[in-house]
Amino acid sequence: MTEMPKSKGSLLVQDARTKQRNNSESRFKLYGIAAISVGLLMLMILLFTIISRGAGAFQQTYLTLPVQLLADKLDKNGNRNLDEIKKVSTFGYAPLMSAALEAKVAEVGIETTLKPKAMADILSKDAAAQLRNFVLAKPETIGTSLEFKFLTNSRVDGYLKGRVTRASIANDKNINAEQLDLVDALIADGSLGKQFNLDFITGSDASDARPEAAGMGVAMVGSFFMMLVVLALALPIGVAASIYLEEFAPKNWITDIIEVNISNLAAVPSIVFGILGLAVFINYMHLPNSAPLVGGLVLTLMTLPTIIISTRASLKSVPPSIRDAALGVGASKMQSVFHHVLPLAAPGILTGTIIGLAQALGETAPLLLIGMVGFIASNPPDSIASGLMSPNSAMPAQIYEWAKRADPAFYERAWGGIIILLVFLITMNAIAVLLRRRFERRW
């Protein structure tokens, strides 16, 4: 052995090379911190944008208004026959609204040259439908005067939220300055104002003529039924497949091919599953268009590889000594798997499943092709079968749909929908993290 060259420096004083190495280490740390800061900054900007643009959707402007339910307009024959009352369409209710607003204006003493019909234009088109539904539910109220809380037009709502200003309406045909004067007077009177908007969370979609009435509720139910289908199919199939592949299947070229294909499937773009769903479930199996069942089946195909991969990983992480011990005391292969390996792998499997579900919940592309994106304003389903079969949308599809529409009020609702979707995703991921923390065993 050659002798070590004599060091000329001291351990207490850094020589040039050590300095260089230390410098490069601290530079690397700085790069890391910079990378994380950029990531955090992006996240902050994203969250700030979403919340600042979407928070408005959770509040809506309402007008409290007493309405005379005139019997000669709503029930001409006066015999309170529900079928006859039904014949009066929402258009027949519109005059009641203008009359009510005219009376209100006179009562408060607002001076305006607006015609009653123009006054009623500050109300939502949904108001007449709301009134009609109320009368159909309670025909005995015809002839009385009751106080209602109506949605206002999206322009009025935008005025209260600062989206619409007196300057911006110069060319707008949907509202004029005089109507805004009326709105100001009604705000001063206290009958018009913003309130928490529960309908946004529970309601159904609305047409372009009344963005103020649109809600996420029915789309949420659609998403729920799709997730139910995904859970009911992907979990048992995925777990069974991975247990067989991991514990029982012989290791040969066939299983190798299967393994490679599963990994490839996990990376297939989701739109491909949509095309497959259209071809197989709708065109071949004749399942209905726009049904959450079909959406669920398509998303099951998409989620299966994710679940199989995570299940196999958690089965693999159970040490072989557990299996050996079980086999050693006389358990059969199946007993060793179901009594010992599976319970130990369960937290990992559940985590993988929840993350797979969260991914499926946020998926829009495959739904485009099976008719779940569009104007789907159904009522909430009344049974499990109709929940699966009757047309419905899904949360991300609803957001996409709103973002496309002309009225800027829908844009706000799209952002609001993103907030709701994010709350669901964060909750699901938090549950996954908690499960892992609580039950995962380290060896």
Add this chain to the structure above:
Amino acid sequence: MSFTKLATSALAIAAVSATAAAARDQVQVAGSSTVLPYASIVAEAFGENFDFPTPVVESGGSSAGLKRFCEGVGENTIDVANASRKIKEKELAACAENGVTDIIEVQIGYDGIVFASDINGNTFEFTPEDWFTALSDMVVVDGELVKNPYTAWNEVNADFPAQDIQAFIPGTKHGTREVFEEKVILAGCEATGAMEKLKEANGGDEKAAEKACITLRADGKSVDIDGDYTETLARIESNKDGIGVFGLAFYENNTDKLQVATMSGVVPSTETISSGDYPVSRPLFFYVKKAHIGVIPGLKEYAEFFVADEIAGPDGPLAEYGLVSDPELAATQAIVADENAMGGGS
């Protein structure tokens, strides 16, 4: 255990429903994104006022909708196709091939196509000639056919400001594109005399000359938008020089962001369109599969409700949203009431 139960019951439901899927009880509509807002307004009011469920309305463009419409007859095909143009012979043939023979054509009204740019930008007064000269692939310069050399609007027309040419026009799957080609580009082609030159170049073949007219430049000055008008609006917001093609109703909902250009000196509005003064307008249609009437509950009622005076009339909600109502609505109502299919067939 509960999972296996859940899984089997779900599978059972799936199996049962696969056989019982023959019970669709709501009308399914797809097609033009221009007609979508009107169709959804009607669908909503229909769901409110009738005991039938609210129809499902999807968009995707006229061609896409008609393609799905022509896929065949049966519960898993759509009942109504919305279109911002007339159905083509080729599409009728495709329909017939798949057994879709009796089709009721319903014209709901007119829609204007407007040219709009950023509200704070320059104001334009266009003519079809300007658009042809700005966007066509081949133009006439000094009596010669040349590849379009223009890059700024003031080169196209000396009255215009020196703004870069950047147009956002609907993609080919939209019915709006066809109207734009026919009423603006082709009209401009004829007016500038390029038509004659192109005819010469094509050996007198008029069809080929027309095709050459509507071939637009592909150097990025004209961008096809395959999405909806919201995408066109977003492009203009990010590129202030951009000029986009919109439906009148879309523009009227976004007057705080867009300013509209006049065409041949006429400002687009429901009045100028219904009087015929504004040149770029087109009828809107929906097509009903006659074979589905009586099978899908509410289909005929939906079609009748759509063209009823209180909906599609001049004071109805559709006109309020931007539709120019059809003066011959009564004739349309009769067509729907009698279920008169196209081509005189019953």
